[in-house]
Amino acid sequence: MFGLGTQELMIILVLVLIVFGAGKLPQVGSALGKGLRNFKEGVKEYGEEVKEVEKEKIEEKKD
Secondary structure, eight states: OTTOOHHHHHHHHHHHHHHHHHHHHHHHHHHHHHHHHHHHHHHHHHHHHHHHHHHHHHHHHHO
């Protein structure tokens, strides 16, 4: 996972707790999850659009 060991992950977790506090942590996690979900959807849609354009180009060459 990005070359991070257990110690590095623990340090990051402690820093996140210090910066955001324990009360805001669920909100931060939720926002991060929504952001990742939107990113994945965007990548998937982009891939589908690229495939459609490639199909159109192939069909144009056949004609």
